[in-house]
Amino acid sequence: MPQKKQLLDLQFIDARHKLLDLAAFLDRMDRAAGDDDFRLAALRSALPVLLESRGDRARAILEAMSDPSTEPIPQAKRQGAYGAPPPADF
Amino acid sequence: MRYIEPHAHMVSRTTDDYQKLALAGCEALCEPAFWAGFDRSSAQGFYDYFRQLTEYEPKRAAKFGIRHFCWLCINPKEADDPVFAREVMALIPDFIRCGNVLGIGEIGFNKNTRNEQAIFEEHVQIALDHDLPVLIHTPHLEDKLKGTRLTLESLANFSKLDRSRVIIDHVEEHTVTMVLDAGYWAGMTLYPESKCSLDRAIDMLEVHGPERLWLNSACDWGVSDPLAVPQCALRMKSRGHLADAVERVIYGNPREFLSQSPRFAL
Ligand SMILES: [Zn+2]
Numbered sequence: 001m002p003q004k005k006q007l008l009d010l011q012f013i014d015a016r017h018k019l020l021d022l023a024a025f026l027d028r029m030d031r032a033a034g035d036d037d038f039r040l041a042a043l044r045s046a047l048p049v050l051l052e053s054r055g056d057r058a059r060a061i062l063e064a065m066s067d068p069s070t071e072p073i074p075q076a077k078r079q080g081a082y083g084a085p086p087p088a089d090f
Numbered sequence: 091m092r093y094i095e096p097h098a099h100m101v102s103r104t105t106d107d108y109q110k111l112a113l114a115g116c117e118a119l120c121e122p123a124f125w126a127g128f129d130r131s132s133a134q135g136f137y138d139y140f141r142q143l144t145e146y147e148p149k150r151a152a153k154f155g156i157r158h159f160c161w162l163c164i165n166p167k168e169a170d171d172p173v174f175a176r177e178v179m180a181l182i183p184d185f186i187r188c189g190n191v192l193g194i195g196e197i198g199f200n201k202n203t204r205n206e207q208a209i210f211e212e213h214v215q216i217a218l219d220h221d222l223p224v225l226i227h228t229p230h231l232e233d234k235l236k237g238t239r240l241t242l243e244s245l246a247n248f249s250k251l252d253r254s255r256v257i258i259d260h261v262e263e264h265t266v267t268m269v270l271d272a273g274y275w276a277g278m279t280l281y282p283e284s285k286c287s288l289d290r291a292i293d294m295l296e297v298h299g300p301e302r303l304w305l306n307s308a309c310d311w312g313v314s315d316p317l318a319v320p321q322c323a324l325r326m327k328s329r330g331h332l333a334d335a336v337e338r339v340i341y342g343n344p345r346e347f348l349s350q351s352p353r354f355a356l
Binding site for chain 2: 001002006007010011056058059062063065066067068069070072073074075076077078079080081082083084085
């Protein structure tokens with residue numbers, strides 16, 4: 001396992017770049033016209049996880065963006081996926 | 091560096107990609123049957139696809155010194171129509187005789203429907219009837235967690251299934267623990283945006299240890315990197331993993347799992 005300093009040397013600039021990209025995406029969404037949907041809400045609601053003191057933030061974000069239901073559905077409405085669970089009427 | 095690419099959809103890739111894989115040290119690759127980016131209009135379309143997987147691709151790979159193996163099934167994206175799915179499944183027993191067929195895959199769920207579940211379980215039964223290993227796809231994005239749970243629930247009903255001969259692929263941080271804890275192998279897919287990044291896959295290796303884990307690119311018709319496995323090996327080295335540990339993950343582990351099929355040889 002690498003040391004903290006070694007990881008910072010290796011990956012800090014990359015993490016900074018990804019954080020900036022996320023911030024700029026949120027700014028861009030604010031500037032854009034029209035309505036947003038469940039995807040932006042899912043992204044926003046997952047953001048606080050980043051500030052929590054825990055060792056499984058990636059897992060928590062994936063869980064927050066997962067379909068919470070447990071039973072197989074009778075029929076699929078679509079073949080693809082969105083990255084966040086759509087509301088029932090979507 | 092030598093490595094095995096255990097999950098690549100080469101029917102969608104150019105011959106240049108075979109050349110690049112060979113240059114990077116790929117000794118063998120495995121191609122699970124999957125969606126071709128569009129729905130095929132008849133079972134005959136799958137007959138031709140299975141011929142491509144068992145006759146044409148092995149020859150294309152051999153030109154670059156790469157052994158090509160495949161897995162057969164009707165993939166979950168096209169398995170929601172059970173009548174059609176069963177027509178395709180009826181083709182499988184004849185193709186199982188082909189020399190490069192390792193087992194049944196990649197089967198599983200896509201949108202977590204009842205029909206997908208029925209067809210998945212029928213595939214597992216084919217594997218049991220023919221004593222074959224199984225490669226399982228797990229759904230994308232928001233459907234993965236539920237689909238992985240449903241997969242594990244279905245598999246739990248097969249008491250005769252040898253868990254060590256089943257790999258559940260495309261695990262991420264929220265599904266890897268449940269798959270490994272249930273005794274299955276787990277595949278981490280290095281695929282842009284929708285699956286694991288190089289660093290997240292290495293994180294999972296560091297957290298869970300290398301036992302019963304492999305890495306694959308799942309390169310296909312989408313934007314994907316056929317060299318993702320050697321890229322990840324390089325990243326492991328830059329994060330301080332020793333050469334032996336890297337080789338275990340990219341060569342030893344896939345060889346160990348795949349060697350459970352008598353067809354697999356390097
Ligand atoms: Zn695949």
